[in-house]
Structure formats: structure tokens, C-alpha cells
Amino acid sequence: MLQSIRSTTEVARGALATCLALAAFAGAQPAVAQDTSAPASLEDLIPDSAVDNPEAWAQQGTDEGVTSAEPVLAAETPIADLPAMPVAWPDDVEIEPLEPLEPEGDIQFADLLEDAPQIAFEDAEIETLSDSLVLGFPQKEPPFTERGDFVDRFEALSTIEELDNGDENVAQLAARAREDEELLATLLRVYGYYDGEIVRTIATRDAGEDSADQNPRVRFDVIPGPRYTYGAIDLGELDTATDAAELRDSFDIQPGEYLQSDTILAEQFDLDRALGETGYAFAEIDEPELLIDHDRVEGDLTMPVRPNGKYVFGGVVSDDEAFLSSRHLERIARFEPGDVYQRSLEFDLRRAITATGLVSSASVEAREIEAPQGDEPGVVAMDVSMERAELRTIAGAIGYGSEEGVRIQASWEHRNLFPPEGALRLRGILGTREQLAGVTFRKNNFGGRDKVLTVDAYASSIDTSAYDARTVALTGTYERTSTLLFQKPLAWALGGEILATDERNRIVDGVARPRQTYFIASLFGRATIDTSDSLLDPTRGFRVTGFLAPETSRTEGEQYYYLRNRVDAAYYQSVGERTVIAARAAFASIQGANLVGIAPSRRLYAGGGGSVRGYGYQSIGPKNQFMEPIGGRSLVEASLEARIGTGFFDGAVSVVPFFDLGSVSTSTTPDFDEIKMGAGVGLRYATGFGPIRVDVGVPLNPEPEDSPVAVYISLGQAF
Template structure:
């Protein structure tokens, strides 16, 4: 009510007393003025004739033409990233990572101790490094420089430099021999500052564990150590693994927390650990005992009841059950049945949950070999017809040179992990380059095998065999050879020491296998006793990342009986894809007057090859030059009268389960009946 007069003219006292009534009075219509009036003007009307234009247009003003600016030499592309002009430090050590990226290190004291690893990690993650130097633009460089500056700051903190500073500069670099073209270059000067150390370390309830000192020793961080977040992650993993391998089945470790104190230049680390008590193994309990019994699963496990719990053994049991091929899914879960009491550990039973897989398999294969002809193979198998893990397999082969019908019973994991009981009965007809044999046989074996999942340094097998075979040497030129019947019984044993790094594609290590088989044979009313033996050795050595040299030797002999007393199928031969490449299967050895390979009593083979990787198909293809030799002798000791050499080139294509092998071999000293080239296709290396 006491407003100044100017305000009273706009808002009278009646409006203040009753604003609603005053607002409803409305306003007076606007008064048109010359300024508000709309005037129509033609588009080409001169400026001097515009209505309301009272100012005279200057006629004598002349504007100077714009001058084109020349670029200054050494111009810097500054202020591209923000409003601050930044200048590189002249006394810094520099590392040029590319034409567009330079790192400077001006700090001398304290020295940047992690500089080498820091630069390598930054170079691997830098977004500027991803640019193509020929196509980059200032805008691209500026945008990526912001990201790289943030990356550098994060990396400094990873290594414990929490007071670091990054000075960013955009400058110019010369391109071309004449130096006439300028292009941008980013430089980061890195001043890491002091490196922080660990202060207090809190590991939660770890001190309450029975093995507190041993567990604490596995966490390799102590107060006063330099701080590095990578180390925290690694040592947390080490502690978790140690807990799992020392009996703490239910241990928990929460995410670490790091509190940085800039005044102390330290970081206090807290890793909440809850050991939850120590345990030993109890029983293994199957969720489907009629399919895979609890007793059988306990035989597969690598632990016994009462052993200290280890997480690795729990996972090993899961892998072993998966490897049976009988389950589609499997879980192994520890369950407390006795709680820990004082210094006494608790007991956990291992609950195994399984879901059955499809158990019947029908398989077939068809192939052709230049020496073996056509071969068609088919089989039917039920993998758990006799639980647990008792399989029945029916198989048959029809081919140019081989026919077979057989039935096999196999019991996997029989009284122990990877121990296999096999009974096999078959009838076969084989017509090879060396002999023609009609055979009925029954074999049995018990072996400890090395598998793709569990390759073993030592594997072995023992067994026995009985057979009846009606055999003769091949018919040559229409001249029939007399057939002869042999009744043979044998026991055998085999052992292999294997230090190689792969069953199918080794790159280092060696293998050594020995085989012995005392055998007896009755033919034409005579009984003969003899000993078959064989030694195989192979060695593998990586020469470079892409090249492996491999070599093998084989020696075999038959002691105690003359050559004629042995069935042709039991004699020694050489030749083929696993022997001397370039020659047919069993085509190397002494020959009779009709040109028939008679086989021998001793054999020596040797092979060497280089497995050279290529860049084709992402490095999956390798080329393999090779050289083989083999000699078969009539005598029990080699006399090298019949030595054959073969050489050639192979291809390998690496798959997830092993290499596919194609070898083309050429005989170097062939006989007239030998082919000029032989091709071999299989899975896995030749040896």
C-alpha cells in the first residue's frame, strides 16, 4: 500500500484489496503505432527507400578485402580437448608408442619402478593405438585422447599411485619426407608421485581357523608392501584356493575393501573371510543308485572317507562322472552331516546329482585307402546295459580286404579309476599283401588307461588270448598256397611311461612303451613256445612357437621258434601309415620265390618329422615333411638286408579334439610291385 508512485500507476490500491475482481476487468486494447503497423515492401526496394529509415546510407565507405592467413611453422594443436592450454615437459624421458602417441616420464625421484609393465598394459588398451595413422583426424584423436587419459589415471591407481598427475598435450608431427604436411600427435606426461603401501590388513575371522598360520601365509600381502590392486585379486584367489584345499568346504570370502589414506600414503585393506569350520570327506551319495551306485561313484573318486576335504577332489569327481558318457548333467555338492567340534573337523557327504544321457549309439564309417581298398564299418552299442558302466557293443566290417563280426563287453572304472575290463569275441577274414587268414578269437584284458581328460604318466595292461586261425600266404599268379590251421594261446603285458603334453598332438616330452607276450602255437601236430616282445620310443621337442620336431624308434622280435612255426598273422611286418609311409600295409619284409612277403622274426623302424605351423585358418593348418625307414629280418636279430625308405609331406588340421592327418608318402627304394605314391588319412599325429 506504500509502493512508489510508478508502481501505483500499474497496480492500483483496489487491485491489492481485491485482486480477483481487478483481474476480471481485463485490459485495454493495444493502440496501434507506426512501429507496430505492418508495411508491405517490394523485395527489390533500395535500403534508402525503406519506410521509417531516417539515417542516410554511407556511399563512400570501402571495406578492405580479407587476407588469407598462412599457417605458422610448428603450430601446436592446443586447446582441442578443453579450455586449458597444456605444454609438454621438456626434460622428461619419452617413449613413442606410435606416430600419434608419445608418453613422457618427467619424474626422476622416486623412480617409476613399474614403468615397463605399465607402458605395456597401456599400449595394449589404448584407444589411440587402435587408430590407423593414415586415416585419423583431429576430432578422432581428441575424443580418444580423453579416454586414454582416464585409462592412464586408472592404471596409475592399479599400481598404487593415487596422487598421480597426467599432463596432456596435443602437438604437431611432420609427415612425409619434405616435412610439408602437419598432423596431430598426443603426448601424455605422467607424474606418478609416491607409491602407496599397505597399512593395516584385516582378514576377518581367518584367525579362528584351525590352520590360521598356514592360511595366512597363503595370502601373500603384508603391511608395508607396495599397493597393487592386481595383487589383491590374485592373493584373494590364493587364499580361497588354500581354504578349499585345507578342508574348509563352506568358506566364504567377500569382496575386498581398500581405504586410501592420503596423509599416511597408505591403504588399509579389509578382506572379510569366514572359514566356517574344517571338514573331512564322508560317503558319496548317488541320486540314481540303480543307474550309477554310490559304491561305484566312491570307487571313481580319488578320496576315501576320512580324508581332509579338498575342493579340487570334488571337482575331479565331477569331471570323472562326466567322462563316463552316461550322464547329461552332473552336480557334486558337499553336505554337512557332522559339525566341527573344537579341534575335531566335521564330516561332509558328497551328494551327486545326475541326469541320464541317451545310452544307445549307432555308428558307421566308410573309407578308402590306396593299398587297403574300400572299408565299411558299423556298430551298435549300449553303454550301460550292465550297470554300472557295463557296455555291450556289436560291430561289423565289410571291405575289400577285411570282413569281421564281433561282440565286446566292456566294464569301465572296474575296481578303480580308469581301469577297464574288456572281453572280446570275433570272427574275421583278412586278405593282406602278406597273408590270407580266417580267424576266430576270444580275448580278455584288464588295463589302466590314459584318456584325453586324464592323461597318465604310467598306464598298463595285462590280458590273455586264445584263437584258431586257418591261414596261408597269398595266391600269386594263380598258384594256390597250402592252408594251415594254428591253435594259439597267449598272455601279454604292456606298460607305457608318458611325459608328453598331449595324447593326440604332443609338442614336448617322450613316450616309452614295452610289450611282452609269452605264446604257444600248435600246428600240424607240433607244439611251439616263443616270446613276442616290442619296445616303442617317441620324443617331441618344440623348436619355435610353431615348429615341433618329433622322432620315434621301434624294435620288435620273436624269440624261441622258427619262422615256419608261426602263423603268418603273428609274424612281423612293416609298411603303412603308422609304419613306413609310402608303402602298403605290411608290404615290407623278406619275400619268397613267388614274391610273397613272408614276414620276419625281427623288426626295426624309425621316423622323423617336422610339424610346422602356418598362418592359414587362424593357424589351424600345419605342414609336415617326414622321413621313415623300416627293416624286417628273418633272423631274431636285425640284419638290415631288407631296408625300405619312405618320405613325403603331410597336412594337419587342428580341431578341438586333435589334428586331422593327411600324409602323402613316396617310396624311395620301391620294389616293382610297390605303388609310386600312398595316401593316409586319420585322426591324430602319426606317432
Template sequence: MAAQQAEPSLEDLIPDSAVENPVEWAQQGEPGGQPAEPVVEVDPSSPLADLPAIDVPWPDDLELPQLAPLEPDDSIQFADMEDATNPRPALVDADVVRVTDELVLAFPPDDAAFPQQVEFAERFGNLSTIAELDTDDDNVAQLAARAKADQALLDTMMRVYGYYDAQVVRSVASIQPGDDNAGSRPEVRFDIIPGARYRFGAIELGELNTAVDAAALRRAFEIQPGDFMSSDKIVEEQFNLDTALGEFGYPFAAIDAPELLVDHARTEGDLTLAVRPNGKYVFGAVNSNLPRFLSGQHLSSIARFDAGDVYQRSLELDLRRAIVSTGLVSSVTVTPREVAAPVGDQPGTVALDVELTRAKLRTIAGALGYGTGEGFRAEASWEHRNLFPPEGSLRVRGIAGTQEQLLGVTFRKNNFGGRDKVLTVDAFASTIDSDAFDANTVSLIGTYERRSTLLFQKPLSWSVGLEAVATDERPAPLGGVVQPRQTFFVGAIPLFAELDTTDNLLDPKKGFRAGLRLSPEVSRSRGTESFYLRGQFDGSTYLRASEKIVVAGRVRFAAIPGTELDNIAPSRRLYSGGGGSVRGYGYQRIGPRDINGNPTGGRSLVEGAIEARVQTGFFDGALSVVPFLDAGTVSRSVTPDFDTVRFGAGIGVRYNTGFGPLRFDIATPINPGPGDSRIAVYVSLGQAF
């Protein structure tokens, strides 16, 4: 067989004449053929009349190579989106936690492999896209798309817990007719294989060792080499270290963002937290930008620190809260400023510069209330809260009601002589026309007290005062005959103390309160001078029976020993009944009565009440239902005789306004006396007790 000739190269096919003059060669046509057609110049702007036909024959002997099939990758698990029913799980005998009807987490059966299962599953459920968008109409395709986002979330969460080699296997399945679970919704399952939990390696805390209190500060940062890694722990301990720096006297301390270098070979992570203590300091002066409004000296008097005390950030924040609670400012900024730098182990000094913005100081307020037996009551007031700086207010108030009318002027000096101590002088004239008595009274009362406020609820409150009263009174008409008036001049020293362990001033849910009032008094009327003691004990307790139920109870004991009932002005005797006493009865309607059934008051009193405050799901949980039972008795003697104990029961609703609960109670007397109404209604702000 003759040898096959070699194919010519590109250089062999191009003649020399084409290389020397390519244009002339192209016009000659193919070698050995006809001359080429002359080149026709074409106007670029003219359209093509006819497109030339293109005829390319398809080779009959062309054969394309077959593609080799891909080998399956056994590391990937698939659940058929259309007809798979039970894809093979990655974990055998897994500990399965169902997050929602269509979302399942599977953990290793050995709890030691991942002891954070419960916490992890709850946290994942709060962040899951599948759980957030869960509806009854979800199909497999929708779940598959959401499952990708949830898998990325799980990967991130496993690293947060220190499992950097964790694997999360995702499977999505639909239930087919004929299956035991036919009719169920499609389901996403994540099999979590934790792997090894990494530990902290080296811990670098920057310049912390330069601080005077380096050892104590290091103890505040409770992460040691060898501890299990946790991003949550890093954040928590960074906060604890920052708090400790602020409490140990380092107002200018700074902490950079943490850096974690993970070494997979060692299964460890080296943590770097750049800390700069920047010196230790003590408190200096407190300066005000408005010295005639609230002076620096006054602000120092309400601070819970003295000059020379070690700086504490919590005390700085407490001062800011105390200034806000005065109600005289709309904004407060407290800035530490270096006065003297630290020298060696001796701390420096910082002054606190207080930047104040005045609030509106004049207030007009009003209140409306209603109670069966008490009738309507409207109260209005005008107040200037800093007419006598610092914190000296003047308030004018008036009451117009069915039974009471009053006009009064009150001077009040807040933070007088110390933090949260208040001096009050109150002068008023009032008339009261109740079922028990008719009184025209002029009073002058001065008190010095330490009481709880909404911002600063105190475990111990107290007050001491002086009271001068001139009152012209007469009892209720007897047999239709108006009784003669009798004038009483009363001097008293009212004393009060209360222990409070509750968690909220207006709406307590746990704890107790115990208060004692004592008022030694002298009374003079018609030439008779009497000395007696008015005493009263109030106790209440609050127990959270469940997440949505609070059980509350109260008792009251009161007595007036020292003189006969007739020597005591009717307005200063003891009465029971009403919205703050025994509900279901009219105001002051419980107790001894005259022959016409009018209350005469007494010298001893016993009351008790119990109620259940049940939170409902209405208005996002703001509405509560409150069934209650009250009881009370009043006796003419100093010791209760319990001859007649009145009971009242009812139900109320509470609407939580955010400031405090709005109360609406409706009650009925269980064993009413003559003239008692069958229904009583009470409306007010705050709980009954």
C-alpha cells in the same frame, strides 16, 4: 554549485489514491494529462487483427564495460588440432614406448620410477581404444576423441598398480608438410608421471584367526603391511586364500569383496577382506540320486578320497570330472552337506550329494579311412554304455574294407576295481586278405588295463591280458599258385606298459612317450608246438622349436625270439610300411619277400621317423604343414641285419578340429622296391605318432 537533488523513491512516485483504489486511479490516466482510454474487453478466442508497434529507443550514451582477458594456466598443455607439429613433451629425455604407429607412451628415464613399463605398455595396448580402432584414415580430430578415453584408462591402470598420485599428460599432434616426418600419420602421446607408489597399511582378514589352520591360511595370503599396493595382487591373493580354504577342509568358507581405504596423507591403503571360515570338515559318504544307475558306493570307489579324509575342494571337483568322463550323464552337481558339526578343534563331517541327469546311453558310430596299399576301410558300431550297471557296456561292431572284414562283440566294464581301471572281453571273427597273407581268424581276448583318456591323461598306463586265437592262414600265392592253408592255435599273455610325459594325448607338443609290449605265446600247428616271445618298444619325443614349430621323432624296435619264422602264424609276424609305420610304402610292404615279391614278414624290425609340424596363419592358425622323413627295415633273423632299409618322404597337412588334428599325408618312397607305388596317400584323425 547547487547540490544535486536526491532521486525520488518508488513510494514517492505512487500517490495515495492509487493505493486506496488502483482500478479507478488507472482509468484516470496520467496525472495532469488526458483521461485514460476506456478498457476494452477482448474475446480471448478472437485473433489479433493488428499487432501494436513497439518503439524502444536505443540509448546513445550506453557504454558496456570491457571484459578482462583470462590469464593462461601453465599446468595445461595444448597441441593445436590444425597446425601444431611438435607439442612440448611433459617429460624430458623420456623412455618412449611405441604401442602403435599413432600411439606413444612416455615414461620417466629412470626405470626405478616405474619398473613395470614393459608389462604396463603391453597391457595398455590390449585395452586401448586408439589401438583397437587404428586405421590408415584416422585424422587428428578422431584421435583426440579417442585419446580422452585412453587417458581415463591410463588413470585407472596407474591406480591398479598403486600409483594414486600419478599424472597423465595427453598431447595430440599432426605432421605438417616440410617436417622431417611429413607424410606420417597423426600421433597421440601420453606422458606418464608416476609419482609415489602407495603401500599396504593395515590388513584385516575378518574371522580368519578363528580357523584351526589360521597360521597356514594366513601364509597363503601373501600380502603384508608395507608391500607395494596392487589391485591385481589383491585379486590374486584372494583367489589363493579361497583355494587354501578349500584345500584345508573348509567347504563352507566365504570371502566378501575386498575394501581398500586409501590415505593420501600416508601414501598407504588399508585393506579389509572379510573372511568367514565356517568350520573345518572331513569327507563322509557319497550319495547318488540314481542309486540303480550309478550308486553312491560305485561313486565312492572312483573318488580319490576315503571317508574320514580332510575335505579338499579339488578332490570334490575331481570326482565330478570322473563322473562326467563315464559318458553316462549329461549333467552332474556335487553339493557338500553338513552331517556333523565341528566341535572345538575336532572337524565336522560332510556328505557329498551327487545329482545326476542321465545321458542318452545308446550310440551308433561310424568311421571311414583310406590308405594306399590298405585301400578303403569303413567301420560301424552300436553300443549301449550302461546295459549292465554300473558302467557295463555292450558294443557290437563291424568292419568292411578292401583287405579286412570283421564282426565282433565287446563287453566293457569301466572303473572296475578302482578308478580308471577297465575290464574288457572281446570276441570277434575276421578275414584279412593282404599282400602278405590270407587269414580267417576267431579270437577271444580279455584285458584288464589302466589307460589314458582324453580327460585323464596318465603318466603311467598298463594292461595285462589273456588271448586265445584260432586262425586258418596261408601265405600269398607263389608263382601264381595258391598256397595251402595252415591252421594255428595260439595262446598268449599280452602285457603292456607306457610312460607318458606329453602335454596332449592326440596332439602333443612337448614331452616324450616310452612304451613296451611283451607277449609270451604258445602256438600249435600240424602237431608242432612252439614257444616264443613277441616284444616291441616304441619311443617318441616332441620338442617345441618355436612358437609355431614342433619337431617330433619316433623309434620302434621289435623282435620275436624263441622259434623259427615258419612256426609263427603269418598274421603274428613283424611287418613294416603304411600310414602308422613308414609312409610312402604300402601296408606291410617292407621286409623279406618271396620270389614273387610278396612280403613274408620277419622276426625283427627297426623303424624311425622325424617330422616338423609348422603352424600356418590359415584358418586362424588351425592349418599346419608337416614335412616328414620315415625309415624302416624288417629281417628274418631275431637281430636286424639292415640289408635293406627303406626310406620314405613326403608332406602333409593337419587341420585342428578342436577335438584333434585331421591328418592328410602324401608320401613317396625314396628307394622303392619292386612293385612299390610312387605315391601313397593317408587320411586319419590324429597325428601319425
């Protein structure tokens, strides 16, 4: 028990010493704490009788056995003066100094000068970008003229916008608010506001009247201040150029105009392009530097330009004469020696060489061969370096179609067997409805860029829904083609063919019709006017193609002369952001011979994926007693479809409802005795090489032999 009392006494003594020490630190009298006559400890106040019998001693009260210098205090008597209680000052207590408080990082104040713009935070115009992000514009004068574009660009780049999913908290917003504040300051400088202020506030708000949730919100008050203007503009040696005035106009920035840094980059690009397109093959432009003068509220722009002389084209020099000669490269270039140098034509030559398919890589570099002399331009040669690609190709395909049955196709090609660009191709087809063996000679860029000479000889046997033909033919064509690299507003083709063909209508139910042999010679021409914006997937513009072929045919001892002609027209119009309306019309006729004098394979038919969808290939038109199409001498077709983007797969998928109609007549002018109509819906999947097309069509006024539905799969749009 004594041990317990002593422990308790020690605890009480320690607690009292600590309290007094804190009181002394707060202002108690230090002289009392240093009194040397203070008792050594509280144990001296406890008599031995209390130790021997603590319970009996406790019942005696405090008057016996206790000697105290302290007066007895009654509970009802107020204390006038607190008695002094000497306590030894502990030597082992150290008080650490208080650290100064740092200001909170999220609290910022606009440092507004006496001549600062007029600011009214309470009347600020507000732009609410999301539930978590608000922009305030308290500056009234001068007005923030670029505010609309400024807000759009900030919204597109804001990191807080990425958090706008309902899961925001104060910590997330505070972290991203610092990034967005820097973004706002950067954007202000982009627009020429170099004294701008951004005031950031993060607060919470009730999510609803009956909700205890608190949703945080960030508000930025944007104070742009005055907008800086251009001061001095130094373009280095630009004045030494022959076309200095025109070149200076291409850099459309003048002193006194409002400063905007991304405009500087755009105008730098325009000046560089103007130099490259007006003969300055070796022009140099250093990076622009902007010196801001806050006193003048201006920025001085320095962008050293060195034109380095004007040049004209010389010749084209190949590093592999046996493969693609210099003469051939000059033929496919879109410039002549003596023409003013243009950088775009240099790039175009490199693309044209790559497009031949004969090289794996190509480079074109301008090389000075004559320096400029006074006002006389210099001359540059275009050095071409190439690496040969693999020139032999073996290709094959196996497929099945409801219109053509099983089909196996193979080919072998050497693309430069007869340099330059003389290709030889062997091909064969083995199928249930078609067999073919052929050889083709093709000379690309023959006589000029994108002009192609083709000679094709083949023997074939083909069995379609309309006829069975066995044919031997020789065809030659010279054409100017429109390519994906350079889509031309005018493309054309001239050619001729001779052929012998043994034909008959199809065998039905084992009944064979007599075969009839035709010897045919033809000349033909084709021209296309194209204003569309794409060869494979147009969205605007039109195309018109005309075909004309005077032809003679000898059969059964009779000679026939006739004229085959056809006109196709298509129009494309975008409606909104994702929809294209496409329309097509076609008219064709054969003038000058009756139907008997025209081989079945040369007659006109309708139906199929590129004609009237919902019907079989060549199934529309006059029929014989076996319900076989016999073809006609006039044709009319029309199609209308809407190509509607869906947004699926990043916008690659489109839905295409369509409606087609067509009519074939035995007369040379359409009589519209029977018009077939089809409708349906398709899907398009956009790829890098054109859309993949899947169309499902139904005939609206079918014959008994027509299928109730037809499916077409191909590459490219229907028209």
C-alpha cells in the same frame, strides 16, 4: 526515377544509422544522438527542381538549390574537427551480451605441488608405440619401477592402437585420446599410483619433406607420483581357523609392500584355493575393500574371511542307486572316507561322472553330517545328482582307403546294460579286404578309477598285402587307461587270448598257396611311461611303451613256443613358439621259434602311415618268389619330423616335413640287409578333438612294385 532516388536514400539512411549505433556502443557521444532539432529525414534536403529534372539539377553543382548548415570542405584542406551530425538513436536495436569463453577441453595442465616428484618434460624418456601414439615419462624421482609392464598393458588395451592404419585424423584421435587418458589413469591406480597426472597433447607433424600432408600424433606424459603402500590388512575371522598361519601365508600381501590392485585379486584366489584344499568346505570370502589415505600415502585393505570350520570326507550318496550306485561312485572318487576335504577332488568326481557318458548332467555338493567339535574336524557327505543320458548308440561308417579298399562298418551299443557301467557292443565290418562280426563286453571303472575290463569275441576274414587269414578269437584284457580327462604318467594292460586261424600268403596271378591252420594261446602285458603334455598332440616330453607276450602255437602237428616283444619310444621338443621337433624309434623281435612256426598274422612287418611313410601297409620286409611280404622276426623303425605352425586359420594349420626308415629281418636280431627310407610333407589341422593328419610320402629306395607316392589321412599325429 524519383522512386529510385528515394529507395537509395532510405538504404543510405539505414546504413548510416546502423554504423552510428555501433559507434555509439563503442563510445560515441550520446548527447548528439538525442538532439531534437535534427532534420526529420534526408528527403528535406532535396529540392523540387531536383525531383522534376534530376540530370539538370546534378549539373548545377552543390551550390544551387541546396541549403546546408554544413561547411563546404575542400579536398586539399585538412579537417581539424569533425562536424557534429545528429542522428536519431534507433529504438529497435538490441545488443546481446557476450558469453564468457570456455577453456578448450584438450588443454590440460599438471597441478604440481611444491613437494611433488621431480618433473622434466624436456628430458622425458619417450616410448613410441606407433606413428600416432607416444608416451612420455618426465618423472625422474621417484623412479617409475613398473613402467615396462605398465606400457605393455596399455599398448594391449589402447584404442588409439586400433586406429594405427594410416587413416587417422585429428577428430578420431581426439575422441580416442580421451578414452586412452582414462585408461592410463586407471592403470596408474592399478599399480598403486593414486596421485598420478596425465598430460595429453595432440599435434600434427609433416609426413615428409616433400609432402603437404599433416599426420596427427597423440602424446601422453605420465607422471605417476609417489607409489602407495599397504597399511592395515584385515582378513576378518581367518585367525580362528585351525591352519591360520599356513592360510595367512597363502595370502602373500604384507603391510608396507607396494599396493597393486590386481595382486589383491590374485592373492584372494590363492587364499580361497588354500581354504578349499585344506578342509574348509564352507569357507566364505567377501569382496576386498581398499581405503586410500592420501595423507599417509597408504591403502588399508579389508577382506572379511569366514573359514566356517574344517571337514573330512564322508561317503558319496547317489540319487539313482539302480543306475550308478553310491558304492560305485565311491570307487571312482579319488578320496577315501576320513581324508581331509579338498574342493579339487569334489570337482574331479563330477568330471569323472560326466566322463562315463551315461549322464547328461551331474552335480556334486558337500553336505554337513557332523559339525566340527573343537580341534576335531566335521564330516561332509558328497551328494550326487544326475540326469540319465540316452544309453543306446547306433553308429556306422563308409569309407575307402588305398590299403584297405571299400569298407562298411556298423555297430550297436548299450552303455549300461549291466549296471554300473557294463556295456555290450555288437559290431560288424563288410569290406573288400576285411569282414568281421564281433561282440564285446566292457566294464568301465571296474575295481577302480579308469580301470577297464574287456572281453571280446570275434570272427574275421582279412586279406592284406602280406597274408590271407580267417580267424576266430576270444580276448580278455584288464587295463589302467590314460584318458583325455586324466593323462597318467603310467598306464598298463594285462591280458590273454586264444585263437584259431587258417592262413596263407596271398593268391597272386591265380596261383593259390596251401593254407595252414594255427592254434595259438597267449598272455601279454603292456606298460607305458608318459611325460608328454598331450595324448593327441604333444609338444614336449617323452613316451616309452614296452610290450611282452609269451605265446605258444600249434600247427602241422608241431608245438612252438616263442616270446614276442616290442619297445617304442618317442620324444617331443618345442623349438620357438610354433615348431615342435618329434622323433620316434621302435624295436621288436620274436624269440624262440622259426618263421614257419609263427602264423603270418603274428609276424613283423613295416610300411604304412604309422610306420615308414611312402610305402604300402606291411609292404616292407622279406618277400617270396611272388614278391609278397612274408614277414620277419625282428624290426627296427625310426622317424623324425618337424611340426611347424603357419599361423593360418588362427594357427590351426601346421606343415610337417618328415623322414622315416625301417628294416625287417627274418632273424631274431636285425641284420639291416635292406633299409627302406621314405620322406615327404604333411599338413595338420588342429581341432577340438585332435589334429587331422594328411601326409604325402614318397619312397626314396623303392622296389618296382612300390607306388611312386602314398597318401595317408587319419586323426591324430603319426606318433
